[in-house]
Every structure is written in C-alpha cells, then in structure tokens.
Amino acid sequence: MQVYANIIIGSLAPVAYVGAVEVDVANNTIYQPDKWAMRILQETVDPNRFLPCGDNWFRNNIVVVSNANPVITNIGPNTAPETFTFSNNLWYHLDNANWNGPDIPVIETNQVLNLDPMLTDPANNNFSIPSNSPAAGSGWPISALTFDFLQQTFANPPSIGAIEANPTLDIQQHEDLAVAVFPNPVAHAFQLAFQASNAPAFPLLVRVSDLSGRPVYQQTIDQESDLLHIGHLPKGVYVVQAGRFTGKVVLGD
Numbered sequence: 001m002q003v004y005a006n007i008i009i010g011s012l013a014p015v016a017y018v019g020a021v022e023v024d025v026a027n028n029t030i031y032q033p034d035k036w037a038m039r040i041l042q043e044t045v046d047p048n049r050f051l052p053c054g055d056n057w058f059r060n061n062i063v064v065v066s067n068a069n070p071v072i073t074n075i076g077p078n079t080a081p082e083t084f085t086f087s088n089n090l091w092y093h094l095d096n097a098n099w100n101g102p103d104i105p106v107i108e109t110n111q112v113l114n115l116d117p118m119l120t121d122p123a124n125n126n127f128s129i130p131s132n133s134p135a136a137g138s139g140w141p142i143s144a145l146t147f148d149f150l151q152q153t154f155a156n157p158p159s160i161g162a163i164e165a166n167p168t169l170d171i172q173q174h175e176d177l178a179v180a181v182f183p184n185p186v187a188h189a190f191q192l193a194f195q196a197s198n199a200p201a202f203p204l205l206v207r208v209s210d211l212s213g214r215p216v217y218q219q220t221i222d223q224e225s226d227l228l229h230i231g232h233l234p235k236g237v238y239v240v241q242a243g244r245f246t247g248k249v250v251l252g253d
Contacts, residue, residue: 001020001022001023001024002023002024002026002144003015003023003024003025003026003028004024004026004027004028004144004145005027005028005145005147005148005149005162005163006028006029006149006162007028007029007031007125007127007149007162007163007237008028008029008030008031008033009031009032009125010031010032010033010034011033011034012033012034012035012036013033013035013036013037013038013039013074014028014030014033014037014038015028015030015037015038015039015058016038016039016041017038017039017040017041017053017056018039018041018042018043018053019041019042019043019044019050019051019053020053020056021051021053021054021055021056022055022056023056023057024056024057024059024142024144025038025056025057025058025059025061026057026058026059026060026061026142026145027060027061027139027142027145027148027154027158027160027161027162028061028062028161028162029061029062029064029119029127029149029161029162029163030061030062030063030064031062031064031119031122031127032064032065032066032068032069032094033065033069034069035069035071035074036069036071036072036073036074037063037065037072037073037102038058038072038073038074039073039074039075039076040053040073040074040075040076040079040081040084040105041053041074041076041079042076042077042078042079045078052078052079052080053079053080053081054079054080054081054082054083054084055080055083055084056083056084056085057084057085057086057087058084058085058086058087058089058104059085059086059087059088059089059139059140059142060087060088060089060139060140060142060145060158060160060161061089061090061160061161062089062090062092062117062119062135062160062161062162063089063090063091063092063102064092064093064094064117064119064122065091065092065093065094066093066094066095067094067095067096070093070096071103072091072102072103072104073102073103073104073105075105081105081106082105082106084104084105084106085106086104086106086107086108086109086111087108087109087110087140088109088110088111088112088138088139088140088160089108089111089112089160090112090115090117090134090135090138090160090161091111091112091113091114092114092115092116092117093114096114097114099113099114101113101114110138110140112134112135112138112160115134116134117129117133117134117135117160117161118130118132118133118134118135120185120250120252121235121252121253124234124235124236124252125211125236125237126185126235126236126237126250126251126252127149127161127162127163127237128150128163128165128185128250128252129159129161129163129165130165131165131166133159133165135159135160135161135165136159136165136166137155137157137158137159137165137166138157138159138160139154139157139158139159139160140157140158141156141157141158142158145158148162148163148164148167149162149163149248150163150167150181150184150247150248150249150250151180151181151247151248152164152167152180152181152184153167154167155167163250167184180192180193181240181247181248181249184249184250185249185250185251185252186230186249186250186251186252187231187251187252187253188229188230188231189227189228189229189230189231190227190228190230190249191224191225191226191227191228192206192221192224192228192240192242192245193224194224199224200242200243200244202221202222202223203220203221203222204220204221204242204243205218205219205220205242206218206219206220206221206228206240206241206242207240207241207242208228208230208233208238208239208240208241208249209238209239209241210236210238210239211236211237211238211239213239216233216238217230217233230249230251231251233251234251235251235252235253236250236251237249237250237251238250238251
C-alpha cells in the first residue's frame, strides 16, 4: 500500500499501521495531530496466519507538533517496530526550539530536525512551501511518486511534504498528465494548460469548489490562455473541475 501526498490536519492518529506489512507512507504533511502522529498496532495475533506489523516505511513527511501533542508514536504489543524504516522526514515543534526530536523506534537516516518548513498559511489550509524551505529538494527519490497534493509533478529529488516546492510544469513531458494549473499557488488568477492529445472542446465551463464540495465560482473559458479570476475568494485550497479533469489550486498572497 502506498499513502502519498496527503495533507492531514489534527486527527487522533493520522497514520495507523495496524497489522500492516510493506506499507509506504511518504510525502505527506501532518499538521498538529491531536495525540499521536502514528500508531503501530497488531489486532490479530496468530503467527501461523499473520505477520507482525513491520517492514513498513515512513519517509519524506513533514510532521508539525506543538506542546499540545508532543508524543509521536504509540507502539502496541506483538509488533515489530524495529523493522520499520524512517528516512528524510522533517519534524518541527512549534513551541520548543530545543526539541530533541520524535520518539521513533529506530534511528532515522537523513532526518531534518526542528527546522521550520515555512508552510505558507496553515491557518487558511495553505500548506505549500517556498523554494528556500529546508524541505525543498530534501526528500528521498521514490520511483512510484508522481503527483503532489495539487496534482503537480514532484521534482527529482522531491521536496519533503505533500506539496512540491519546485514542481515540473511542462506537461508535455508527462503523457499521463492531461492538464496543469499554473501558477500554483495563485494570488489572483490562474490558467489551465492541456496536452494536445487531451485538449477539451471550447468553450469550456470551469467550476471551483471548496474542500467540502460547495461551489464557490465558475467561469466559461474560450481558450487555454483565458484567466480564471479567484482573487476575491478567501485564502485556502480549492478543487478545480474542467471537463474530465479535477485538480486543486492554492489561493494565497
């Protein structure tokens, strides 16, 4: 199982490995979990039928905690936490500049400890990072990793976290990508760029919705170069639907 490019805000335990084997949790942004960042558990104990929870990965993730949630892991009995791989995660404590780091069961390689990832505007659900963030370009290359939370292409090496700091915008290099949203994040207006082989018929109705699915804006465009103006909306993450394509755009400063 691959758990890639998600933004998880709060939650009792954003990641729970329960009897899991060979699960890869990578390039996610986990922001202030309510109690633990992860749990390692085993529900069914029968060595003749089930392997212990182990041989899993946790890598390239941004994890932000505070004094309200300083404990990272909860490890249950009959598991194999010593077989986990932790790599290239950025751990940041909002309230403790002298934090010694997370309570993880093994030594992590290429750990980025307590450096501010420079998230753009978490209060308005904007978890993008600038190109000078310590997370930018600091991830471990993963062959199966393609698109970030905003459907942008990860760089090589990728940034840490769910949103790539330096996305590849040339969609002609990626046959499986039908359209790109740019700029992203956006301050006032954005455009869509389609592959020639997947270009829709114009005029094209483009709908913008908030993350709850509530429509907040729509506009008909006559060509790719038409601008879609959303600067009047509150800052945050929005879903863009244009024909068969659905993606996300971040509205910021």
